[in-house]
Amino acid sequence: MAASLLPVAASSVEAGDPLLAYGARIVGDDARTRIVIDFDREPRFSVHYIANPERIVVDLPATAFGFPAKDLAARGLFKDIRYGKMDEESARIVLTTAGPVKLALAKVQADEAGKGHRLVLDAEMIDKRAFAELVKTQSWSDRGDAAQTTSAIPAPEKAAPGDFVIAVDAGHGGIDTGAIGVDTKTEEKQVTLAFAKALTERLNKEPGIKAFLTREDDEFLSLSQRVLIARQNHAGLFISLHADTLKQKDIRGATVYTISDKASDKLAADLAERENLSDQIAGKETVAEPPEVADILLDLTRRETQAFSISLAESVLNSFKDQVGTINNPHRHAGFRVLQAPDVPSILLEIGFLSNAEDEKLLLDEAWRGKIAGLLTDAVKRYRAAVMANGG
Ligand SMILES: [Zn+2]
Numbered sequence: 001m002a003a004s005l006l007p008v009a010a011s012s013v014e015a016g017d018p019l020l021a022y023g024a025r026i027v028g029d030d031a032r033t034r035i036v037i038d039f040d041r042e043p044r045f046s047v048h049y050i051a052n053p054e055r056i057v058v059d060l061p062a063t064a065f066g067f068p069a070k071d072l073a074a075r076g077l078f079k080d081i082r083y084g085k086m087d088e089e090s091a092r093i094v095l096t097t098a099g100p101v102k103l104a105l106a107k108v109q110a111d112e113a114g115k116g117h118r119l120v121l122d123a124e125m126i127d128k129r130a131f132a133e134l135v136k137t138q139s140w141s142d143r144g145d146a147a148q149t150t151s152a153i154p155a156p157e158k159a160a161p162g163d164f165v166i167a168v169d170a171g172h173g174g175i176d177t178g179a180i181g182v183d184t185k186t187e188e189k190q191v192t193l194a195f196a197k198a199l200t201e202r203l204n205k206e207p208g209i210k211a212f213l214t215r216e217d218d219e220f221l222s223l224s225q226r227v228l229i230a231r232q233n234h235a236g237l238f239i240s241l242h243a244d245t246l247k248q249k250d251i252r253g254a255t256v257y258t259i260s261d262k263a264s265d266k267l268a269a270d271l272a273e274r275e276n277l278s279d280q281i282a283g284k285e286t287v288a289e290p291p292e293v294a295d296i297l298l299d300l301t302r303r304e305t306q307a308f309s310i311s312l313a314e315s316v317l318n319s320f321k322d323q324v325g326t327i328n329n330p331h332r333h334a335g336f337r338v339l340q341a342p343d344v345p346s347i348l349l350e351i352g353f354l355s356n357a358e359d360e361k362l363l364l365d366e367a368w369r370g371k372i373a374g375l376l377t378d379a380v381k382r383y384r385a386a387v388m389a390n391g392g
Contacts (some may be wrong), residue, residue, distance in 0.1 A: 046315075086174055171242040173220050263333065309345040
């Protein structure tokens with residue numbers, strides 16, 4: 001595979017083309033570990049350190065990663081390695097380490113043949129205090145990341161006053177692939193985007209409904225960005241779509257989740273915990289939650305929103321009855337951070353499980369997608385009619 005991805009001739013490279021990372025190697029042990037990545041052109045890069053857990057973040061311009069995943073499998077000092085797109089202009093490598101580590105060497109060398117450039121990263125163990133010092137003294141100012149700008153908030157097209165606006169959220173994306181299918185190695189982020197597109201299209205056929213996507217292609221959005229996008233567009237509903245994996249491969253079917261402080265069961269708690277890792281995978285700093293303000297109005301809003309979320313979840317399960325297989329107790333709840341908007345009724349829908357081969361087949365079936373989109377649209381319409389009937 002690597003052979004077919006050799007660097008293209010320099011003359012055919014457009015200025016705006018992403019870099020091509022066409023090869024990668026990792027060697028070493030748990031005292032020193034070296035990573036080498038081959039690029040077709042010289043990559044600009046920057047390195048940062050993040051604590052809790054300890055991670056090294058290498059930021060790159062837009063990059064296509066063309067080497068087999070096994071060539072950069074975690075080993076030595078690294079217990080998890082992720083890489084992928086952040087947005088149109090940037091890509092990122094996130095190295096989660098087993099303890100405090102620093103890059104003793106991080107540089108780009110021209111390779112012997114003069115055809116490409118290799119990025120060499122030498123990691124070595126350091127003590128906790130030295131790592132804390134690294135985190136404290138580094139500067140993020142060499143790129144705009146620290147501010148976490150959400151410059152490009154997609155706006156729903158032609159939402160007229162009075163339109164019912166729905167944010168359709170394709171789970172995961174970019175560097176966060178989500179779960180990986182058992183059979184076809186399908187990535188969850190692709191499945192969720194395909195469903196989100198089908199659902200948005202179907203919803204927009206309904207008069208008075210304007211649905212929009214939180215992400216339109218394979219890019220990373222943090223959990224709080226997703227919530228923010230829904231709120232800034234005055235969404236009346238937020239639907240996050242997922243297709244995760246479970247250890248129990250025989251479990252299949254759909255599940256609808258709503259938010260709660262206390263998880264309904266172990267499965268829901270585990271899933272929420274994994275979903276909430278998304279920001280960490282992408283090398284985002286864990287932002288301390290602001291202390292809960294004792295605000296009676298906010299509390300009332302939250303409670304009202306939660307009641308609406310539950311009513312939507314029930315409407316979805318009514319639509320699925322005898323049409324779509326569901327797991328036992330298909331309405332569950334847990335502390336999903338993506339469902340946190342205090343004023344937008346929100347559900348997270350697990351359409352099926354990529355850990356189950358039969359579910360995986362369905363998840364890849366376009367006709368099935370269309371069917372689910374139709375049933376969800378019915379559910380949204382019934383939910384809306386009920387809310388309007390109650391003067392909402
Ligand atoms: Zn997911």
